[in-house]
Amino acid sequence: MDGSSHEALMIPAGGFKMPSSLQTAEIKEDAAGNFRSSDHLVMKGDDVFNFVQREVPPMIEELLLSAAVDKKDVDYYMFHQPNKFMLNKLADKLAVPREKMPSNIVENFGNASGVTIPTAITFNLKDIPTKESLTFCLAGFGVGLTWASLLLKTEKMKFNELIYM
Amino acid sequence: MNNFRIELAEILEVDGVEKDELLSSFECWDSLTILSIIALAGENYNVTLSAADVNNSNTVGGLEELIKSKRR
Numbered sequence: 001m002d003g004s005s006h007e008a009l010m011i012p013a014g015g016f017k018m019p020s021s022l023q024t025a026e027i028k029e030d031a032a033g034n035f036r037s038s039d040h041l042v043m044k045g046d047d048v049f050n051f052v053q054r055e056v057p058p059m060i061e062e063l064l065l066s067a068a069v070d071k072k073d074v075d076y077y078m079f080h081q082p083n084k085f086m087l088n089k090l091a092d093k094l095a096v097p098r099e100k101m102p103s104n105i106v107e108n109f110g111n112a113s114g115v116t117i118p119t120a121i122t123f124n125l126k127d128i129p130t131k132e133s134l135t136f137c138l139a140g141f142g143v144g145l146t147w148a149s150l151l152l153k154t155e156k157m158k159f160n161e162l163i164y165m
Numbered sequence: 166m167n168n169f170r171i172e173l174a175e176i177l178e179v180d181g182v183e184k185d186e187l188l189s190s191f192e193c194w195d196s197l198t199i200l201s202i203i204a205l206a207g208e209n210y211n212v213t214l215s216a217a218d219v220n221n222s223n224t225v226g227g228l229e230e231l232i233k234s235k236r237r
Contacts, residue, residue: 046217050207053204085201085204086196092208093208143198
């Protein structure tokens with residue numbers, strides 16, 4: 001992360017720089033016709049989309065190169081899922097088959113930030129990781145803006161269940 | 166850029182688009198449509214657009230020119 005795009009995804013008020021107040025709670029209309037106050041989360045969707053398309057593919061290529069792992073030898077690419085659209089575009093840009101990068105978490109659970117990664121593993125793979133060892137490529141990206149990735153080889157997992165509370 | 170208008174028409178959910186048509190006049194015009202255009206420009210023409218770029222181009226022809234100019 002370099003902090004240069006902190007305004008792309010943030011809640012302007014509520015911290016030491018701009019404490020919440022009656023003024024920050026005032027709801028105003030923006031240029032696109034959305035109503036929000038400085039206490040609300042604001043996302044510049046185009047900036048975030050372009051950031052993900054620009055930074056994530058080279059990060060993954062570099063990770064695989066440094067680990068000397070071929071793209072096709074990765075069993076699953078489990079990435080953070082802000083939405084289906086962005087993830088499918090990312091799979092296409094990386095030339096990874098969409099079945100290796102499931103994008104069904106938001107439609108079932110919403111965008112739970114970094115938690116979408118373990119949710120994607122448990123929801124999609126069920127007991128598969130308990131029966132065989134797998135190679136995962138994990139990646140997270142978002143607020144900051146920040147981006148990071150991890151190559152993970154798992155032995156047979158003890159459990160891989162989604163527990164509904 | 167031969168297929169650009171066909172690709173754009175598909176995003177705008179219409180059978181065809183004309184040069185002078187206003188982008189904001191299409192029924193499905195919203196932020197996700199703009200994002201789809203940004204993705205199209207990146208994928209097919211290797212051009213990075215912002216939402217403001219797309220909005221400021223106003224018309225089908227304006228958008229076409231914008232992408233052409235950024236490719237050079």
